[in-house]
Amino acid sequence: MKLHEYQSKTIFAKYGIPIPKGRVAATxxxxxxxxxxxxxxxxxxxxxxxxxxxxxxxIKVAKSAAEAEQLAQQILAMEIKGLPVRKVLVDExxxxxxxxxxxxxxxxxxxxxxxxxxxxxxxxxxEVAATKPEKIIKVHIDPLLGLRDYQSRDxxxxxxxxxxxxxxxxxxxxxxxxxxxxxDATLAEINPLVITKDKRLVALDGKMMIDDNAxxxxxxxxxxxxxxxxxxxxxxxxxxxxxxxxxDGNIGCMVNGAGLAMTSMDIVKLFGGSxxxxxxxxxxxxxxxVSAAMKIILSDKNVKAVLFxxxxxxxxxxEVARGIxxxxxxxxxxxxxxxxxxxxxxxxxxxxxxxxxMITAETLADAAQKAVQAAK
Amino acid sequence: MSILINKNTRLLVQGxxxxxxxxxxxxxxxxxxxxxxxxxxxxxxxxxxxxxxPVFDSVKLAKEAxxxxxxxxxxxxxxxxxxxxxxxxxxxxLIVCITEGVAVQDMMRVRNYLDQKNVRLVGPNCPGMLTxxxxxxxxxxGNIAIPGNVGVVSRSGTLTYEVLYALKLVGMGASTxxxxxxxxxxxxxxIDVLEMFEHDPHTxxxxxxxEIGGSDEDKxxxxxxxxxxxxVVSFIAGQTAPPGKRMGHAGAIIEGGAGTAEGKVKxxxxxxxxxxxxxxxxxxxxx
Numbered sequence: 001m002k003l004h005e006y007q008s009k010t011i012f013a014k015y016g017i018p019i020p021k022g023r024v025a026a027t028x029x030x031x032x033x034x035x036x037x038x039x040x041x042x043x044x045x046x047x048x049x050x051x052x053x054x055x056x057x058x059i060k061v062a063k064s065a066a067e068a069e070q071l072a073q074q075i076l077a078m079e080i081k082g083l084p085v086r087k088v089l090v091d092e093x094x095x096x097x098x099x100x101x102x103x104x105x106x107x108x109x110x111x112x113x114x115x116x117x118x119x120x121x122x123x124x125x126x127e128v129a130a131t132k133p134e135k136i137i138k139v140h141i142d143p144l145l146g147l148r149d150y151q152s153r154d155x156x157x158x159x160x161x162x163x164x165x166x167x168x169x170x171x172x173x174x175x176x177x178x179x180x181x182x183x184d185a186t187l188a189e190i191n192p193l194v195i196t197k198d199k200r201l202v203a204l205d206g207k208m209m210i211d212d213n214a215x216x217x218x219x220x221x222x223x224x225x226x227x228x229x230x231x232x233x234x235x236x237x238x239x240x241x242x243x244x245x246x247x248d249g250n251i252g253c254m255v256n257g258a259g260l261a262m263t264s265m266d267i268v269k270l271f272g273g274s275x276x277x278x279x280x281x282x283x284x285x286x287x288x289x290v291s292a293a294m295k296i297i298l299s300d301k302n303v304k305a306v307l308f309x310x311x312x313x314x315x316x317x318x319e320v321a322r323g324i325x326x327x328x329x330x331x332x333x334x335x336x337x338x339x340x341x342x343x344x345x346x347x348x349x350x351x352x353x354x355x356x357x358m359i360t361a362e363t364l365a366d367a368a369q370k371a372v373q374a375a376k
Numbered sequence: 377m378s379i380l381i382n383k384n385t386r387l388l389v390q391g392x393x394x395x396x397x398x399x400x401x402x403x404x405x406x407x408x409x410x411x412x413x414x415x416x417x418x419x420x421x422x423x424x425x426x427x428x429x430p431v432f433d434s435v436k437l438a439k440e441a442x443x444x445x446x447x448x449x450x451x452x453x454x455x456x457x458x459x460x461x462x463x464x465x466x467x468x469x470l471i472v473c474i475t476e477g478v479a480v481q482d483m484m485r486v487r488n489y490l491d492q493k494n495v496r497l498v499g500p501n502c503p504g505m506l507t508x509x510x511x512x513x514x515x516x517x518g519n520i521a522i523p524g525n526v527g528v529v530s531r532s533g534t535l536t537y538e539v540l541y542a543l544k545l546v547g548m549g550a551s552t553x554x555x556x557x558x559x560x561x562x563x564x565x566x567i568d569v570l571e572m573f574e575h576d577p578h579t580x581x582x583x584x585x586x587e588i589g590g591s592d593e594d595k596x597x598x599x600x601x602x603x604x605x606x607x608v609v610s611f612i613a614g615q616t617a618p619p620g621k622r623m624g625h626a627g628a629i630i631e632g633g634a635g636t637a638e639g640k641v642k643x644x645x646x647x648x649x650x651x652x653x654x655x656x657x658x659x660x661x662x663x
Contacts, residue, residue, distance in 0.1 A: 112488065211480050363656055
């Protein structure tokens with residue numbers, strides 16, 4: 001789950017990381033009031049869950065409260081990479097002397113958390129990583145021991161941070177580590193961490209991602225989820241424990257298992273079709289889950305045919321068949337359906353669907369070809 | 377012959393009285409797996425599966441009583457890390473975690489702890505292992521594979537079933553099938569299994585099933601090019617998966633350009649691996 005900048009920075013502040021004064025606003029008038037309270041120059045920042053906000057014109061500096069109102073008006077009317085801007089963060093503007101990149105994330109290859117820092121912070125950190133990898137410092141953290149102070153000092157020294165800031169940097173690193181640990185983050189990123197003209201370290205921007213699998217122990221964070229930024233169908237799918245991603249094609253796919261779901265999409269493409277979605281009903285799905293999945297697929301008006309590919313293991317094919325029948329009865333779909341059932345209780349499943357006027361298939365390739373044909 | 381599990385495997389099931397644990401224990405026992413014990417805290421002293429399998433309160437007690445040498449875990453995600461620590465501390469050398477949805481920070485702690493104890497973990501979020509005709513540890517349906525000389529290693533679950541089934545349909549069998557799971561932080565990886573297949577005298581060919589994300593397939597390609605003499609056939613899922621709406625830059629910095637299906641296919645082909653366009657093409661590439 002991604003958190004907005006303002007949410008991430010609120011968490012940072014809780015762990016003692018200095019952030020600029022500011023608040024989030026949903027209207028231009030609110031933004032004006034916040035700017036008046038702050039006084040002086042402010043930054044108006046769009047709050048959307050994508051990168052590249054600055055380059056898209058979603059971050060602007062205002063010299064007065066009136067200008068802040070005007071800029072907020074503009075930004076709140078924008079769409080950034082397809083996402084409408086619904087909120088802006090109004091922060092006091094900082095006098096920046098230097099920008100640093102600083103993050104803690106999971107290194108899946110090393111199986112350890114890793115602290116990443118660079119003296120060349122700011123927007124183009126990915127380019128720095130690609131062109132000047134020696135400018136990126138990485139230090140792994142033992143997950144059983146936690147971050148040690150000397151590691152933070154080593155990082156500070158490696159990025160040539162002036163010594164007067166080392167103590168403060170170590171404090172920020174310790175705070176970021178605690179924030180990462182206690183929220184089950186997969187990413188806690190400060191970019192940039194700035195040295196201000198008056199020699200303070202401040203986290204100007206923040207991004208956090210939280211491990212969805214750990215949300216059971218973070219009810220408070222779960223409430224931060226911004227469902228306005230999701231496809232409604234994806235939100236609906238999550239409610240039923242389904243994994244659904246909408247795509248641009250016209251062949252709806254319902255599959256059990258993520259690997260097989262991706263493979264089914266690949267084969268549809270291989271035979272000249274175009275998948276309308278990724279949908280994994282997971283292992284052991286019952287008929288209610290299957291019928292919910294089918295309604296979600298059919299809510300996409302682009303869908304011209306549906307492919308069911310179920311290899312029963314934990315999942316029982318007869319349960320899937322029952323779910324399909326329930327959904328057919330409720331939705332009364334008009335598009336052709338291709339179904340392939342293999343594995344646990346496949347025979348029973350096929351029998352249940354005998355009278356349902358569905359196209360049946362034996363192999364994966366056969367099923368994909370029939371679906372592509374049916375969508376034409 | 378086989379790798380990791382065979383007829384001498386003495387299996388213990390953690391979470392044996394739960395819905396899934398009980399269902400799959402029944403299947404494993406019916407397949408002929410030497411299932412010696414179950415563990416459910418608070419239910420020690422009971423017997424399950426028609427009185428054939430004793431239940432213990434802890435892994436330690438179960439190991440003392442039955443000398444189990446492999447544990448398979450069917451407990452819910454929030455309790456799975458504790459179950460893995462418990463099995464490792466009880467001295468079980470091989471742990472297989474079927475559970476899906478374990479938090480990644482938990483897995484980093486588990487993995488680093490188990491490495492220190494020299495315990496092998498397979499999974500989590502995996503279908504387990506199958507040595508056809510000898511032992512089934514996990515949830516791979518037993519009837520979709522026959523004994524043979526093809527070693528199968530996979531990050532996926534149901535996709536693995538497709539491949540085993542496609543092999544069976546043309547009369548090809550598996551020495552052992554290992555599902556290593558699709559989680560970002562897991563126990564056993566491709567290279568561990570490839571090395572075991574290379575040294576197993578009854579494995580003559582290997583099938584490697586990968587998917588997008590991470591760099592394990594790329595590392596496997598390097599290993600195949602430098603260390604393996606046996607032929608390897610592969611399939612990579614996710615060629616058409618769209619790049620996610622990414623946030624933050626740390627992931628890109630860590631993984632560089634790796635992770636795409638295209639990159640993995642290229643790396644494997646450069647290592648001399650035949651890569652199938654779809655899973656049903658695998659048997660013909662093995663011939």
